[in-house]
Amino acid sequence: MINERDAILVLNAGSSSIKFELFEVAGAPVARFAGQVEGIGAAPHFVAKDAAGARLADRRWDDGGAPANHRAALGVIIDWLDGVLAGRRVAAIGHRVVHGGPDLAAPVLVDVAVMERLRELAPLAPLHQPHNLAGIAAAAERFPGVPQVACFDTAFHRAHAWEADTFALPPEFYARGIRRYGFHGLSYEYIARRLAEEDPALAAGRVVVAHLGNGASLCAMHGGRSVDSTMGFTALDGVPMGTRSGQIDPGVLLHLLGTEGLALQDVQKLLYGNAGLKGMSGISQDVRDLEASDDPRAAQALSHFCWRVRREVGALAAALGGIDALVFTAGIGENARGIRARVCEGLGFLGIAVDPERNAANAPVISPPGAATRVLVRQTDEEGMIARHVLDLLRRSNKA
Incomplete structure (x- = not known):
């Protein structure tokens, strides 16, 4: 007990x-x-x-x-x-x-x-x-x-509709577990619970959460439940990350394995460890290093990263049928003011805008007053979420 x-x-x-x-x-x-x-x-x-x-x-x-x-x-x-x-x-x-x-x-x-x-x-x-x-x-x-x-990390996404989780392959592959799982679920679950405590009406609506760190993904939530996520079968999918490629045309992989003659382990090493911000820039996987660099490759890597995240915000808003709030979290999302501003550029058609002073101050709400879509910054707490799960499970077990 x-x-x-x-x-x-x-x-x-x-x-x-x-x-x-x-x-x-x-x-x-x-x-x-x-x-x-x-x-x-x-x-x-x-x-x-x-x-x-x-x-x-x-x-x-x-x-x-x-x-x-x-x-x-x-x-x-x-x-x-x-x-x-x-x-x-x-x-x-x-x-x-x-x-x-x-x-x-x-x-x-x-x-x-x-x-x-x-x-x-x-x-x-x-x-x-x-x-x-x-x-x-x-x-x-x-x-x-x-x-x-x-x-x-996959559990939060297990209630997805079949359409969101399947690949366009024969059904037997789905039955064998080859499907889109989604990751960073402990972070998303924590943000969902926190929003429900702070603003139940907002949490009940359509929210896109951008978990941007060395590993990065986005999640569409409605009523505090995951509807879709940018990560799929593995944590390699979706937006570019510190060292991971993110989404890539499967034909590229066939080309690398065939015409380029790379071994499977070499492709794995490339996509997981030598791609993303590190691979594009040739400098670092750390956004702080890239923002401080005058190397044009650093600027290009950050530009591509922001463009891909912006694209996914739009895609997930479409999956939700609209958007009431965009939440930035994790290391980059919580601290990289310039990245947040660049991601939100061009999303005005979704009612998304950033107030420069609020953003510079890392305020909890960085959208302008009265904005149609709220833009929030929240610190995630995956460890705290795990501790809650452990305590809940132990208490249920003790009652049984």
Whole structure:
């Protein structure tokens, strides 16, 4: 039975990092500490902060003994948490898992069968899924008997109409799971819940959310539910990203594999790791670096990125039959004022406009007063969403 003295640990394991956040159980989860070990396998760096953002730990391993894998990195995190738990018990651990496939449409307690199913889905999210599962395995070893809960980035999109999810292929492919899944669902779910708390009438309407970060996608929501998303079968689809190509003509892939003679693994490496803003600019995947550069390739990369995002806003507005609000979130969406302004240019036909002063101030509402379509900036919280799911699942389990 979970109680007020317990804590929930949330882990988000990536290819070279483990992010963590520790929540107290106080009715709803309350964030207490957060941080990460980044640079796993290269030059690890551990940082931990309190809820106010004050740095409590900052460690590099210049003298040797650095964590070489996810298991060791999690050990660093747990050793540090032992000093701040103050007698609290870690009652459960929530994990972000990118792909839940067609069947896993809600958070689940992890067992052997669930892990096997998630391993089968790893080829659909090769940059994320194996590392998500490594985080689960490491946590289970370090916290034997503690419930592990998997929360899926695909789950929020599972209520899509068939027309939105299918490809124009024979039906047997859809039956085998080859369909559009959508991703960043934990972020979109958090934004949907936040809007419902702030403005229920707006949340009940037609909202396009632009989750723009190193990974980027957009989602059309009506009544707080996902109607369509720019990402599809994998997290490679949609708008260009930091290192990912986004949508690309499948004929290009056939050409690369055939006429160009590239091996499958080379095409995968290109599309996932050497495309997007990094590949177009030849400089960086970081928007801040590109905005500061006088290299024309940097300007071209940003121009293409903004054009593609703008195009998808229009497409998703069409899917919704109109638009009441556009919401920017994630690292670029929350901070890159110039990108927000450029995305909104030319969207006046949808009633979208940006007030320069509000945008420069990173105001919660950056559209002009009285605008037909509201343009909002909201900070997302995927870890907080996971903690809520974990607590809800545990409480339901305890009642059963």
